[in-house]
Amino acid sequence: MALEARGLCAAWPGVGEVLRAVTLRLEPGTLTALVGPNGAGKSTLLRALAGLLRPSAGEAALSGRPLQSWALPERARQLGFLPQEIQPAFAFTAEEAVALGARVAGHARWSEAELTTAGRAAVARALDAVGAGTLANRRLDQLSGGERRRVLVASVLAQEPRWLLLDEPAAMLDLHHQAGLFRLLRRLADGGLGVLCATHDLNLAARSAQRMILLNGGSVTADGPPAQVLRDPALRRAFAGEFELLEDSSGLPAVLPRP
Amino acid sequence: MSLRGRGSLLACLAAALAALAIAPFLGAESIAPLQAWREYAGAPAAEWSADARILALRLPRVLFGFCCGAALAVAGAAFQTLLRNPLASPYTLGVSSAAAFGAFLTAALAGAGAAAMGGQAARAVALVFALLETAVVLALARRSPRSDGLILAGVTLSFLFGAGVVFLRHLASPFDLAAMERWTLGSLDVVGFAPLLGLLPWLAAAGLLLAWRAPALDQLAFDDDMARARGVAVTRVRRETVFAAAALAAAVVAHTGPIGFVGLLVPHAVRPFTGMRHALLLPCCALAGGALLVAADTLARSFSVLGRGSELPVGAVTAALGAPLFLALLLRGRAGGARGA
Numbered sequence: 125m126a127l128e129a130r131g132l133c134a135a136w137p138g139v140g141e142v143l144r145a146v147t148l149r150l151e152p153g154t155l156t157a158l159v160g161p162n163g164a165g166k167s168t169l170l171r172a173l174a175g176l177l178r179p180s181a182g183e184a185a186l187s188g189r190p191l192q193s194w195a196l197p198e199r200a201r202q203l204g205f206l207p208q209e210i211q212p213a214f215a216f217t218a219e220e221a222v223a224l225g226a227r228v229a230g231h232a233r234w235s236e237a238e239l240t241t242a243g244r245a246a247v248a249r250a251l252d253a254v255g256a257g258t259l260a261n262r263r264l265d266q267l268s269g270g271e272r273r274r275v276l277v278a279s280v281l282a283q284e285p286r287w288l289l290l291d292e293p294a295a296m297l298d299l300h301h302q303a304g305l306f307r308l309l310r311r312l313a314d315g316g317l318g319v320l321c322a323t324h325d326l327n328l329a330a331r332s333a334q335r336m337i338l339l340n341g342g343s344v345t346a347d348g349p350p351a352q353v354l355r356d357p358a359l360r361r362a363f364a365g366e367f368e369l370l371e372d373s374s375g376l377p378a379v380l381p382r383p
Numbered sequence: 384m385s386l387r388g389r390g391s392l393l394a395c396l397a398a399a400l401a402a403l404a405i406a407p408f409l410g411a412e413s414i415a416p417l418q419a420w421r422e423y424a425g426a427p428a429a430e431w432s433a434d435a436r437i438l439a440l441r442l443p444r445v446l447f448g449f450c451c452g453a454a455l456a457v458a459g460a461a462f463q464t465l466l467r468n469p470l471a472s473p474y475t476l477g478v479s480s481a482a483a484f485g486a487f488l489t490a491a492l493a494g495a496g497a498a499a500m501g502g503q504a505a506r507a508v509a510l511v512f513a514l515l516e517t518a519v520v521l522a523l524a525r526r527s528p529r530s531d532g533l534i535l536a537g538v539t540l541s542f543l544f545g546a547g548v549v550f551l552r553h554l555a556s557p558f559d560l561a562a563m564e565r566w567t568l569g570s571l572d573v574v575g576f577a578p579l580l581g582l583l584p585w586l587a588a589a590g591l592l593l594a595w596r597a598p599a600l601d602q603l604a605f606d607d608d609m610a611r612a613r614g615v616a617v618t619r620v621r622r623e624t625v626f627a628a629a630a631l632a633a634a635v636v637a638h639t640g641p642i643g644f645v646g647l648l649v650p651h652a653v654r655p656f657t658g659m660r661h662a663l664l665l666p667c668c669a670l671a672g673g674a675l676l677v678a679a680d681t682l683a684r685s686f687s688v689l690g691r692g693s694e695l696p697v698g699a700v701t702a703a704l705g706a707p708l709f710l711a712l713l714l715r716g717r718a719g720g721a722r723g724a
Contacts, residue, residue: 137528174612200614210606213467216659224605227598228613238385283613 126151127173127203127287127318131182134168142168144342145182150320152286155313157329157350158322160339161362166322167208167291169339173320174205174289186287200228204285206276208292208322212264218275219260222247225282250282251275253308255301269296277305287318294323306332326379330354338362351377388663391656395670402674403449406681407441411694414438440574441684447579448571448680448697449673451638452645454586454631456672457665459646460653461593461628464604464661465621466534472647473632475534476520476625477541478513479641482633484544485512486640487551487563506581506637513633516540521622530607533625569642569698571680578638585634589627590669596624597661604659642698644705645672645679651712679704 127150134143142165150156150173158166171177173184175191184191186202194202204225212221223239226232231243239247251257254274264272277293288309294302302325310332313319323329329336330350338346338353345358353359354369354377368380408416414434422435423442431439458473466475474480489505523536552563573579593600599620602610611617632646649672650664657663679700686695 171608176608176611196611196616197614200612203612205609205612207606207608210609212605213469214464214604214654214659216605220659221605224602224609224613232598238388279609 125187125286127320128185128188129169129173129182130185132169132172132179132184133181134165134172134177135180136168141180142342143172143179146339146342146344147182148337148344148347150287150318152318153313153316154335155310155319155321155333156335156337157333158320158337158339159324159326159329159353164339164362165342166339170205170289170291170320170322171207174203175199176205197228200283200285201230202285203287203289204280204283206280206288206290206293208295210276215263215265217260218251218256218262218264218267218278219247221264221275222250222279222282225250225279226284229282229284231282246282246284247278250278253281254278255304270298270301273297274301274305281312285317288312288320290319290321292322292324294325294328302328326354330376330378354379388657388660391653391667392663392670394656395653395667395674398674399449399670402677402681403445406445406448406677407438409681410437410441410684411686412437443576443579444571444573444680445677446576447573447582447638448677450579450582450586451571451635451642452649452676453669453673454582454589454635455642455646455676456649456653456668457590457593458628458631458635459672460650460661460664460668461600461624461631462646463650464600465625465628467604468534469651470647471534472643473628474541474636474641474643474646476537476629477516477544478629478632479636480541480544480548481516482509482513482636483567483641484547484551485509486566486637487548487555488512490559490562491551491555509637510633512544513636514630516544517626517629517633521625525622533621565696566640567698568696569640569701571639571642571676571683571697572694573638582634582638585630589631589634592627593624593665594662596620596627597665600624600661601659604661640698642676642701644701644709645676648705648709648712649675651709675704676701 129146129148132143132146133141135141146169160166168177172179175184186194191199226239226243226246229246231240231246232238248257251260254277256271256274256278259267259271259275264275267275273293273296280288294305297305306328309319309321333350336350336353337344338358340358340362345362346353346356366382368382370378370380372378408414414437419434419438422431423438455473462471462473462475463469485508486505489508493504520533520536520540524533527536529535552560555563599615602613602615603617603621607617649668653667653671654664657667680697683695683697683700
């Protein structure tokens with residue numbers, strides 16, 4: 125029951141190789157932070173692991189089976205994916221958006237238009253989990269960036285997948301909600317979910333995740349416990365050395381950007 | 384079903400039933416409703432009074448108009464979702480230009496243009512051109528790496544057929560030109576139930592497909608990537624539903640010429656009440672679209688009271704009614720819940 129990339133390569137037309145033979149194995153029950161500079165290939169890796177991208181070489185596999193060979197609905201019950209940004213063309217309410225996820229978990233009656241009682245409870249639970257319970261009836265386009273982000277995370281949670289592939293779920297979140305979100309992700313991982321989360325917040329990731337993968341130039345350049353990755357020279361190379369490495373009171377390394 | 388959902392559906396159903404029940408008895412000639420109906424329903428045709436005969440002329444037209452309005456509104460709602468564009472209409476991908484080209488071409492080739500325009504052959508050719516055009520648009524979009532390839536291909540082909548229409552009009556005799564002009568304005572002027580029966584199979588097939596895909600349309604309206612991650616075969620569903628929606632529009636346009644605004648306006652008017660669930664949105668659009676077009680056509684028929692002897696083109700009435708209504712929706716900020724509106 126692992127999610128794997130085996131020699132995964134991906135290329136964009138006009139850009140060239142974005143992923144260069146990435147091989148990694150993710151285990152359930154682990155919160156893994158995916159870090160790296162802009163353009164390192166984090167989003168592409170997440171999309172490939174979600175089965176949304178046909179690799180130019182290599183493959184992504186879930187439980188030993190290549191993702192492309194899974195039936196789509198079956199795969200959707202395993203893998204929950206949150207893209208970096210979405211632009212709904214119409215004004216969904218927060219509740220409607222989360223309900224779209226709850227349908228995947230089978231919480232819907234005829235034609236999937238109506239959620240079951242359990243489905244409505246799942247929607248409420250997912251919204252509460254990200255502290256967005258009070259936003260249920262608000263329109264997504266009238267929420268703040270951070271509020272909208274939390275609702276979208278809730279919509280993936282409502283899918284009740286075994287894996288969460290989240291592309292910068294904490295972007296635009298205030299400190300309080302960032303910390304809350306990472307606590308939630310860790311709790312879900314401790315409950316048995318596999319969570320892979322792209323983020324630029326190295327410190328928060330280091331304090332929540334059990335594993336950190338550093339992607340640079342389309343390759344994995346460091347992979348291990350967060351404390352080890354933060355001290356790895358590869359991190360300095362990835363971010364052009366523009367940070368100081370400190371230690372907090374518990375002895376964990378912390379990264380401080382250098383102006 | 385939620386209370387709001389049930390309310391929306393009931394309101395649309397009431398509007399549809401009211402339109403269907405009242406419209407046949409209104410028009411340029413006033414008739415005695417109860418007596419006309421009793422004769423029409425009960426007596427042999429030979430014994431009908433003038434009122435019953437008028438009713439017999441109006442009934443098929445009202446039913447036909449209802450089906451056309453329903454089809455246009457459903458096609459409009461589907462296209463707005465599929466093109467992720469609140470301004471999309473059933474004609475955005477060029478169905479009406481292709482149908483016009485087909486109808487005009489038949490008129491030009493048949494020689495007797497004016498008579499041919501309303502005939503079976505013109506309808507069939509218009510329908511074939513509209514469906515072929517849609518197929519070409521889908522094929523082009525498939526080859527385009529762009530996410531907006533569909534709308535660009537549609538608009539391009541629409542221009543191409545528009546050019547063909549201009550060419551045919553340039554060659555046409557003044558008499559034919561008048562018939563073409565008339566066709567372009569849209570009309571529900573049908574005699575008997577045959578046009579309705581010709582339309583129904585298309586409506587049933589395309590309507591069923593859209594109903595079956597309604598849950599997937601909800602996901603598509605939200606986000607393509609998330610829809611794909613949630614198990615929707617995005618490319619295939621989009622191809623199927625675009626074709627179904629285009630077939631709805633094509634079947635109507637081939638019969639009536641382009642009738643505007645129903646497909647644009649109705650989804651926007653209905654969406655704030657139904658939300659984005661297509662399993663509710665599409666049936667509500669069908670009922671409300673049917674009611675709106677029947678109402679507009681009743682007005683169009685009634686205007687011959689003004690003494691010109693010929694009725695108004697229904698397309699002019701829908702535009703005249705639709706534009707201010709659409710503006711009102713926009714200014715109230717509820718234009719179908721379009722983003723940013």
